Amino acid sequence: EAQVTQNPRYLITVTGKKLTVTCSQNMNHEYMSWYRQDPGLGLRQIYYSMNVEVTDKGDVPEGYKVSRKEKRNFPLILESPSPNQTSLYFCASGPGTPNTGELFFGEGSRLTVL
Amino acid sequence: GDSVTQMEGPVTLSEEAFLTINCTYTATGYPSLFWYVQYPGEGLQLLLKATKADDKGSNKGFEATYRKETTSFHLEKGSVQVSDSAVYFCALSDRSNTGKLIFGQGTTLQVKP
Numbered sequence: 001e002a003q004v005t006q007n008p009r010y011l012i013t014v015t016g017k018k019l020t021v022t023c024s025q026n027m028n029h030e031y032m033s034w035y036r037q038d039p040g041l042g043l044r045q046i047y048y049s050m051n052v053e054v055t056d057k058g059d060v061p062e063g064y065k066v067s068r069k070e071k072r073n074f075p076l077i078l079e080s081p082s083p084n085q086t087s088l089y090f091c092a093s094g095p096g097t098p099n100t101g102e103l104f105f106g107e108g109s110r111l112t113v114l
Numbered sequence: 115g116d117s118v119t120q121m122e123g124p125v126t127l128s129e130e131a132f133l134t135i136n137c138t139y140t141a142t143g144y145p146s147l148f149w150y151v152q153y154p155g156e157g158l159q160l161l162l163k164a165t166k167a168d169d170k171g172s173n174k175g176f177e178a179t180y181r182k183e184t185t186s187f188h189l190e191k192g193s194v195q196v197s198d199s200a201v202y203f204c205a206l207s208d209r210s211n212t213g214k215l216i217f218g219q220g221t222t223l224q225v226k227p
Binding site (some may be wrong): 033044059090 | 160203214217
């Protein structure tokens with residue numbers, strides 16, 4: 001089954017404790033991206049990757065890191081989480097950039113930073 | 115910068131009612147336009163899209179027409195069902211190679227039997 005898998009789905013952590021949210025897709029997509037969803041703000045792009053070893057900042061990259069060592073994986077790293085990073089995070093992948101094709105989203109990872 | 119504005123929710127309708135969710139956009143150039151749907155506890159799914167002016171996207175009884183003159187992409191459905199209850203996001207993608215979708219804030223639809 002074609003899918004984007006994120007882990008963990010739910011996480012409560014404390015300020016400053018490094019964490020990684022994993023994302024894996026099995027559709028051989030070149031494009032992957034991370035978004036955060038906050039009430040009243042819709043989804044905002046954090047980082048994206050056009051292909052292996054190619055990553056770039058989205059609209060809200062502060063406090064986050066990503067890597068793309070393999071085509072299928074695109075982990076999101078919070079080196080020192082803060083309460084303003086409490087949010088619902090979505091990973092997405094696509095065969096091309098969004099204006100040429102559909103984006104496929106994971107089920108989301110709800111993160112709470114105390 | 116580019117932006118998308120959706121009507122405020124939540125929208126509550128009875129089954130078989132007509133649905134309109136308004137969406138307007140601001141963009142330089144000629145973006146592609148999308149509607150994504152998020153069912154409870156799930157990720158977003160593409161519902162429909164339109165890539166140029168006057169295109170009509172349609173899927174599962176939903177329709178939206180790309181109106182360049184009014185910079186709008188309103189979502190409509192003639193007869194909603196309880197299973198249509200979800201959050202609907204309007205989005206645009208510019209023609210650059212950045213790969214970014216710009217989303218509206220989302221509109222929650224609740225359909226009652």
